[in-house]
Amino acid sequence: MSRLVVVSNRVADLEKTTQSGGLAVALGDALRQSGGLWCGWDGNVVEDGADLKTTLKKKGRVTAATVPMTRRDYEEYYVGFSNQVLWPTCHYRLDLVKFENAYFDGYRRVNQRMADSIVELLLPDDIIWVHDYHLISLAAELRARGVKQRIGFFLHIPFPPPGILLAVPVHNWLVKSLFSFDVLGFQTGADVVNFQRFASEHGEGHVLSDGRVMAFGQTVTARAFPIGIDVGAFAAMARTPDAEQVIERLHRRLLARSHIIGVDRLDYTKGLPERMKAFRRLLELFPDKRRAVTLMQIAPPTREDVAAYTEIREELEGLSGSINGAYGNFDWTPVRYIHRNIKRETLAALFRGCQVGLVTPLRDGMNLVAKEYVAAQNEDDPGVLVLSRFAGAAEDLEEALIVNPYDIDDIAHALQQGLTMPLDERRSRHKALLERVRARDAKHWRESFLAALAPQTYGVFA
Ligand code: ADQ
Numbered sequence: 001m002s003r004l005v006v007v008s009n010r011v012a013d014l015e016k017t018t019q020s021g022g023l024a025v026a027l028g029d030a031l032r033q034s035g036g037l038w039c040g041w042d043g044n045v046v047e048d049g050a051d052l053k054t055t056l057k058k059k060g061r062v063t064a065a066t067v068p069m070t071r072r073d074y075e076e077y078y079v080g081f082s083n084q085v086l087w088p089t090c091h092y093r094l095d096l097v098k099f100e101n102a103y104f105d106g107y108r109r110v111n112q113r114m115a116d117s118i119v120e121l122l123l124p125d126d127i128i129w130v131h132d133y134h135l136i137s138l139a140a141e142l143r144a145r146g147v148k149q150r151i152g153f154f155l156h157i158p159f160p161p162p163g164i165l166l167a168v169p170v171h172n173w174l175v176k177s178l179f180s181f182d183v184l185g186f187q188t189g190a191d192v193v194n195f196q197r198f199a200s201e202h203g204e205g206h207v208l209s210d211g212r213v214m215a216f217g218q219t220v221t222a223r224a225f226p227i228g229i230d231v232g233a234f235a236a237m238a239r240t241p242d243a244e245q246v247i248e249r250l251h252r253r254l255l256a257r258s259h260i261i262g263v264d265r266l267d268y269t270k271g272l273p274e275r276m277k278a279f280r281r282l283l284e285l286f287p288d289k290r291r292a293v294t295l296m297q298i299a300p301p302t303r304e305d306v307a308a309y310t311e312i313r314e315e316l317e318g319l320s321g322s323i324n325g326a327y328g329n330f331d332w333t334p335v336r337y338i339h340r341n342i343k344r345e346t347l348a349a350l351f352r353g354c355q356v357g358l359v360t361p362l363r364d365g366m367n368l369v370a371k372e373y374v375a376a377q378n379e380d381d382p383g384v385l386v387l388s389r390f391a392g393a394a395e396d397l398e399e400a401l402i403v404n405p406y407d408i409d410d411i412a413h414a415l416q417q418g419l420t421m422p423l424d425e426r427r428s429r430h431k432a433l434l435e436r437v438r439a440r441d442a443k444h445w446r447e448s449f450l451a452a453l454a455p456q457t458y459g460v461f462a
Helices: 023-034 073-092 101-119 137-144 171-178 188-200 231-237 241-253 271-287 305-325 346-351 367-377 408-419 421-440 441-455
Strands: 004-010 036-046 053-058 062-070 127-131 149-156 184-186 213-215 217-222 258-265 291-299 334-336 354-359 384-388 401-403
Touching: 004 101, 023 036, 023 305, 023 441, 036 073, 036 101, 036 367, 062 073, 062 101, 062 441, 073 101, 101 137, 127 137, 127 346, 127 441, 137 149, 137 171, 149 441, 171 188, 171 291, 184 188, 184 441, 188 213, 231 346, 231 367, 231 421, 241 346, 258 271, 258 346, 258 367, 258 408, 271 291, 271 305, 291 346, 305 334, 346 367, 354 367, 354 408, 367 384, 384 421, 401 408
Parallel strands: 004 036, 004 127, 036 062, 127 149, 149 184, 184 217, 258 291, 258 354, 291 334, 354 384, 384 401
Antiparallel strands: 053 062, 213 217
């Protein structure tokens, strides 16, 4: 019987329930269901030259195979190429890209080393599923080491249009590397089109009649597999007696009638300053909302070694302070800004207790928070989702109030619409949204990807 081998930059702690980050949440759910091997970095940085031995640890049906990273690898592969070249490029932020040849060397080196450590653990029938932008060249490295097993790749972030990707000096190498996988999964149809365009415009390729893409002399299956959440589990978390208490405390403690909630890693792609400004605009445009509405923004720290992240943190602290200073009162704090991880149970309860879910990234692969907000609502009295048109989730979640995240007035008016929406309309929008979130849940994502990757063994992971 085939075994599922998942490879991602970071192996998450399956016992932790406060983990933020879409990949950790989605893969944790997927592997808990299927069992298998999860390979990647253990999160530790060791001195250059230290022994980088693989550690195996079994937790339930999942074995984690982890390695530490040297200081140099961390700086060049992780902070450098992954987070200062690929992340900003894929989020259309060429102004933040810092390319250095040493970063690229580090990226190749770590992918090679990862391939070395995985080869030793592989069994002949394994199905290998590689995740995200840190490991684009892993399949090419595994193939070079004689690996014949099926290898799939899922990109959690957007695949940018060719005109943007061309700004990365090694663009052809990156896209050519992707052709060593058997199946490429993207979040949306728009990402697939961007990939096809790059292949045909810059790899002398074309799309075959069966949908596969041919370029650089190789073929690959490239399709959209929109990621989802475990709807039932998240909805259940929002309805426990503990959750009821959190919601009651929220309503009792904050002397405001309505609550808007935002939950994001503190990342410049998430549109957080624009969101705060839109909330301030709401208070300016609609004075009846003063003392009546609160914005709760939960934004745990992330990638603090990258300068752009420190800057966004300072900007956000300044904005929340100035809104509270200008509008706050002894019994009303307009912005509640929480800069840490929160238990998922508490998050679910907060989503259920807040009348508007505000999800306004400037660019996002999918955005699981939008789906979690929908899943957590009380179907009899649901809240309203305000969603950026530039989140992958907007391709599907049409019944949300769709906004332009760069347009402060547009967001402010959508907030007002959400806060004053009649119950009937809230119910009908929520019903349609919940159906969509259910139809494309975590199980559907995992099974449809694995069915495309390993049709002959389809079912063994279900
Ligand atoms: P992220 O950019 O991390 O994921 P997202 O999809 O919203 O974005 O996932 C974040 C996850 O972390 C959610 O499950 C959320 O509940 C959780 N989280 C956020 N803040 C938290 C906090 N303070 N405490 C606890 N949990 C918190 C990347 C891509 C996305 C893509 C996902 C999955 O950038 O576009 O949707 O991967 O593919």
